[in-house]
Amino acid sequence: LFGKDITLLLILNNLSSDHKTVKVDMSASTILYTRRTVAEILKATTSVDLGSKQGKHIRLKIPYSYYGKYLTTDKRIQVTALCEVMNMRGLKLLVEKTIILEDTNIIIKIPRRVVVNKAVTLEISYANPLPEPVSRCVLLVTLMNQQVKIHLARLAPKERSKIYFEFTPRRTGPLQLQVDFSCDKFSHVKGFVTIAVAPA
Numbered sequence: 001l002f003g004k005d006i007t008l009l010l011i012l013n014n015l016s017s018d019h020k021t022v023k024v025d026m027s028a029s030t031i032l033y034t035r036r037t038v039a040e041i042l043k044a045t046t047s048v049d050l051g052s053k054q055g056k057h058i059r060l061k062i063p064y065s066y067y068g069k070y071l072t073t074d075k076r077i078q079v080t081a082l083c084e085v086m087n088m089r090g091l092k093l094l095v096e097k098t099i100i101l102e103d104t105n106i107i108i109k110i111p112r113r114v115v116v117n118k119a120v121t122l123e124i125s126y127a128n129p130l131p132e133p134v135s136r137c138v139l140l141v142t143l144m145n146q147q148v149k150i151h152l153a154r155l156a157p158k159e160r161s162k163i164y165f166e167f168t169p170r171r172t173g174p175l176q177l178q179v180d181f182s183c184d185k186f187s188h189v190k191g192f193v194t195i196a197v198a199p200a
Contacts, residue, residue: 002075002101002186003129006062010081010095014050021086022048028062028079030070031098035078039070064131073188075101105129106179106191114197116172124191125162126181128155134183142178143167155183169197 014020028042041062048056060079067077077099085091109123124141128134137152144167155161169175179191 001129002071002103002105003064003068003131005064006067006077006099006101008060008062008079008097008099010058010060011055012048012050012058012083013055014053017052019052020050020088022050023084023086024048024058025082025084026058026060026080028060028067028077030067030072031074031076031078032072033074033076035098037078038072041066041070041077068130068185071101071186073186075103077101103129103189105189106181108177108179108191108193110193110195114169114195116169116197116200118200119166119168122165122167122177123162124165124179125160126152126179126189127160128158128183130185131157132185133157134185137181137183139163140180140182141165142180144170144175169195172197172199 010024010026012022024046026044027040029040030038032038044060046058048058050056062077079097079099081095083093083095105127107125111120114120124139126139133154133156135154137155139150139152141148141150150163175195175197177193177195181189
């Protein structure tokens with residue numbers, strides 16, 4: 001989840017009956033969806049001794065304070081572990097994982113029954129998932145080909161807030177509502193809902 005520390009496990013298994021020493025170079029970078037690197041956020045080297053048929057776990061923690069300011073709207077982090085088996089003439093193994101951080105930010109509540117030409121009130125709740133305050137918060141609500149920009153108060157760390165949004169549907173059938181939440185520390189957190197508009 002975006003705003004939380006990330007914990008990863010690298011699992012090394014020695015499938016042979018010989019003792020092995022493995023040097024592990026780990027790194028993590030924020031990336032774009034094209035896989036282009038934005039910033040390296042972590043670098044660590046360790047050495048692991050593996051006995052016959054033995055397995056070991058290496059725990060890697062990436063705190064929010066490391067990645068927060070380098071994350072793009074793609075919210076992707078690439079983690080790489082280059083494992084070199086010592087005394088094996090440069091036998092190397094590369095392990096890569098791309099992490100896409102999730103948002104559980106926007107919650108849209110709609111009444112059970114929405115009727116054409118009758119005003120309806122929606123509840124839109126949004127949150128600051130970060131351990132630090134955010135300001136310059138803006139909600140962009142898109143509905144019936146119209147956009148409404150709503151400027152919001154600053155949010156304390158981990159604070160959730162809500163607004164009520166009223167509109168009148170002018171036709172029956174499905175209506176798509178899109179909410180886009182941005183502030184000074186992150187942008188374009190989206191929420192969607194399809195509203196079924198019933199005849200009067």
